[in-house]
Amino acid sequence: MQTQMERSDLTENEKMEAFLAKIDRGGKIEADDWMPDDYRNQLIKLISMHGISEIMGALPEKEWVPKAPTLRRKLAIMAKVQDEMGHGQLLLRVAEDLLAPLGKTREDLMNDLFAKRLKFHNVFHMEAPTWADAGVIGWLVDGAAIITQSMSLDTSYAPYARALHRICAEEKFHAQHGESIVLELAEGTEEQRQMLQEAITRWWPSLLMFFGPPENGTITSNQSANMRYKIRTQTNEELRQVFLKKYLPRIFHLGFTVPDETIHFDEEKDQWVYQQPDWEQFKQIVKGNGPRSAHRLNLRETSYEETKWVRDAIMSYGRHVG
Amino acid sequence: MGDFSQVETTEAAKQNPEYAQALTDLLFQLADDDFILAYRGSEWLGLAPHIEEDVAFSSMSQDMMGHAVMFYEMLEQLGVGKADDLAQLREADAFRNGILVERKNGEGDYNTDPHYDWAYAIVRSYVYGLYKQVRLESLLQSSYTPLALVSRKMMTEHRYHLMHWQVWLTQLANSTDEARKRLEAAIEKVWKDAGELYQLGANADAIVRCGLIAGEGELKQKWLTLTQGIFEKAGLVWAGEPGVPEQRGRHGQHTPELAQALATLSEVYRIDPAAGW
Numbered sequence: 263m264q265t266q267m268e269r270s271d272l273t274e275n276e277k278m279e280a281f282l283a284k285i286d287r288g289g290k291i292e293a294d295d296w297m298p299d300d301y302r303n304q305l306i307k308l309i310s311m312h313g314i315s316e317i318m319g320a321l322p323e324k325e326w327v328p329k330a331p332t333l334r335r336k337l338a339i340m341a342k343v344q345d346e347m348g349h350g351q352l353l354l355r356v357a358e359d360l361l362a363p364l365g366k367t368r369e370d371l372m373n374d375l376f377a378k379r380l381k382f383h384n385v386f387h388m389e390a391p392t393w394a395d396a397g398v399i400g401w402l403v404d405g406a407a408i409i410t411q412s413m414s415l416d417t418s419y420a421p422y423a424r425a426l427h428r429i430c431a432e433e434k435f436h437a438q439h440g441e442s443i444v445l446e447l448a449e450g451t452e453e454q455r456q457m458l459q460e461a462i463t464r465w466w467p468s469l470l471m472f473f474g475p476p477e478n479g480t481i482t483s484n485q486s487a488n489m490r491y492k493i494r495t496q497t498n499e500e501l502r503q504v505f506l507k508k509y510l511p512r513i514f515h516l517g518f519t520v521p522d523e524t525i526h527f528d529e530e531k532d533q534w535v536y537q538q539p540d541w542e543q544f545k546q547i548v549k550g551n552g553p554r555s556a557h558r559l560n561l562r563e564t565s566y567e568e569t570k571w572v573r574d575a576i577m578s579y580g581r582h583v584g
Numbered sequence: 585m586g587d588f589s590q591v592e593t594t595e596a597a598k599q600n601p602e603y604a605q606a607l608t609d610l611l612f613q614l615a616d617d618d619f620i621l622a623y624r625g626s627e628w629l630g631l632a633p634h635i636e637e638d639v640a641f642s643s644m645s646q647d648m649m650g651h652a653v654m655f656y657e658m659l660e661q662l663g664v665g666k667a668d669d670l671a672q673l674r675e676a677d678a679f680r681n682g683i684l685v686e687r688k689n690g691e692g693d694y695n696t697d698p699h700y701d702w703a704y705a706i707v708r709s710y711v712y713g714l715y716k717q718v719r720l721e722s723l724l725q726s727s728y729t730p731l732a733l734v735s736r737k738m739m740t741e742h743r744y745h746l747m748h749w750q751v752w753l754t755q756l757a758n759s760t761d762e763a764r765k766r767l768e769a770a771i772e773k774v775w776k777d778a779g780e781l782y783q784l785g786a787n788a789d790a791i792v793r794c795g796l797i798a799g800e801g802e803l804k805q806k807w808l809t810l811t812q813g814i815f816e817k818a819g820l821v822w823a824g825e826p827g828v829p830e831q832r833g834r835h836g837q838h839t840p841e842l843a844q845a846l847a848t849l850s851e852v853y854r855i856d857p858a859a860g861w
Binding site: 343565 | 702
């Protein structure tokens with residue numbers, strides 16, 4: 263049975279109206295359904311950034327995988343980072359389907375990444391100089407990611423929703439993995455506690471930035487368009503408040519601090535009042551000018567170039583036997 | 585194998601000093617081989633030729649690390665030391681892995697400017713994997729029951745690893761000229777070290793006499809027959825008798841590459857081995 267949206271005799275305006283009516287009813291869009299170009303572009307931007315962030319996000323933790331302190335931790339962090347790569351793979355496949363009508367492939371995404379046209383999350387541009395950073399990434403960065411991703415579980419684009427359901431389930435294990443590392447350090451020696459405090463301090467501005475600038479911020483954002491398209495349901499600031507409400511009490515409870523002396527909870531407004539991070543710096547970081555941006559991009563680009571012969575060989579073998 | 589009667593438990597193994605020593609010596613070889621190669625695998629993270637392979641390779645390295653943990657825990661149960669200490673606090677000359685597994689993945693550090701060799705990764709993983717298969721099959725008959733049981737468990741996972749590497753070997757051997765050349769160069773490099781894998785070290789006689797595993801000759805023959813069949817099926821020229829490296833890894837002689845690997849993998853633990861991590 264053809265739905266109204268799929269009929270070819272409709273004008274673009276009528277298709278658009280039908281599309282918006284469908285998502286307003288809570289309907290879901292599949293990869294082969296008609297969709298406005300703008301919707302497709304928003305999705306490509308969001309999902310390819312999410313996918314590539316998972317992949318680039320493996321790199322700061324990669325630094326600690328071979329060094330994880332016990333056999334159990336070695337196994338756990340290997341599994342965790344493998345999951346992140348798997349998420350990247352899952353998301354890139356969703357993005358690939360969206361890109362296909364535009365004649366673009368995964369290779370284009372990789373090249374966009376190397377040319378800094380495709381951005382990845384600010385947090386993965388930052389340094390992770392100690393084992394405690396690996397813990398904080400698992401606990402707070404993954405914790406923040408769960409909050410933003412959970413918001414999109416009911417996204418209007420069905421393939422993304424399906425990927426997110428699986429990802430969120432795994433991310434909860436990651437946050438537990440991170441929390442376990444953090445608790446061990448928090449209950450440990452003075453040196454371990456200090457290592458953890460330094461990591462929390464170091465990651466604080468990045469964690470605030472993770473949710474993106476507030477509506478009245480200085481950077482234009484696609485929040486409104488994405489909300490209209492039911493790709494997302496909450497604003498950056500709403501998500502940031504969820505994060506602060508969940509994690510600040512835990513950080514304080516463990517006896518640690520954040521580098522913000524004026525931070526406090528406003529009971530009346532029911533929100534945390536905090537010092538804004540440097541949004542100008544944020545802009546620079548996501549442009550690919552963060553402390554570890556060049557290093558990590560170089561790592562990925564070098565390995566991608568140096569294994570081109572392998573991908574060529576697979577293609578060639580496919581032609582021989584296929 | 586010797587005609588040693590079955591030793592069912594750790595406690596029973598500890599009753600006989602000669603048996604306990606032979607078992608300990610063998611377990612270190614098993615544990616260290618898997619531990620060091622899993623470490624090398626973990627250095628590849630994020631650098632594999634494509635994302636799907638990154639996930640698969642990482643999964644296999646985890647399995648292998650898991651196997652190493654099982655062997656170290658068996659040593660711990662024998663009273664040799666805490667598993668984490670055995671893995672991370674011994675000096676290089678106490679390690680009993682073959683030299684093949686400790687070789688670097690390529691030039692550069694895993695985190696700074698790595699120039700890794702995927703052909704070498706495939707051939708090393710596969711050649712070692714085939715030997716591991718023969719070794720696990722032999723261990724199924726081991727006089728030490730806990731070792732036989734654990735080997736059965738490992739074989740179910742290991743089977744998938746071998747299938748994976750076989751696909752890679754076949755594809756690269758039958759694709760582009762460049763891939764073929766790189767593959768052949770990797771085989772030559774791996775083959776120079778491969779003849780050490782089946783060696784059982786200074787205590788080999790006792791290890792075999794105690795019925796822990798088959799003798800070197802039998803292990804070698806089975807492994808070579810298996811490997812030759814696979815290489816020829818993939819259309820590769822059989823390299824013949826494998827070489828042995830200059831250092832004797834099973835006797836505790838190693839390259840500086842092992843010392844470097846150990847320094848990296850134990851860096852955090854060594855900050856304070858008495859602390860909880």
